Amino acid sequence: MTDPDTILLECDESMTKAVDYLKQELRGMRTGRATPAMVEFVKVEAYGSMTDIKSVALVSVPEPTQLLIKPFDTTLTQAIKTGIEKANLGLNPMVEAKQIRINVPSMSTERRQKDAARLKKMGEDTKVSIRNARRDANKHSDGIAAKFPEDEIEQLKKEIQDLLKKFEEDVDKRVEEKTKEIMTM
Secondary structure: OHHHHHHHHHHHHHHHHHHHHHHHHHHOOOOOOOOOOHHOEEEEEEEEEEEHHHHHHHEEEEOEEEEEEEEEOOOHHHHHHHHHOOOOOOOEEEEEEOOEEOOOOOOOOOHHHHHHHEEEEEEEEHHHHHHHHHHHHHHHHHHHHHOOOEEEEOOOOOHHHHHHHHHHHHHHHHHHHHHHOOOOO
């Protein structure tokens, strides 16, 4: 049998997962600066399977507008270059001896605005996930209403609503910060 505490805990976990996913997505979004997160999760063909770059190479930032990728196994250099090109990130990887250097071009105003709009949509999608978690939790609350006092169910629904507000504010704050970062030249 489910109880109010379990419902609240599951709701919190679902909302946390949605925000964690958003955090991951935000890390990979391009701003005016180079960050390893831009390419960490790009898939490359390595040893017969598709693998993240971060698993086969060290990604560093020698300068604010440059990425340096040093493969752990130098035979993968060409595969990493190909993976970055296929990822359609607007980056031009250049192979230098046993490493790959990427000069990150500054973003145009149009590109910044498109990314800011995409960012806003990601935030809205996350809020939809959070609201779905609230809806599910409220449905479970209604399902156990016959077995618990009415005031306990009301309190549970209030706590679920408070959770929703907290997570939505967190999403808004993160999206706003990242938007500022993107729009700053």
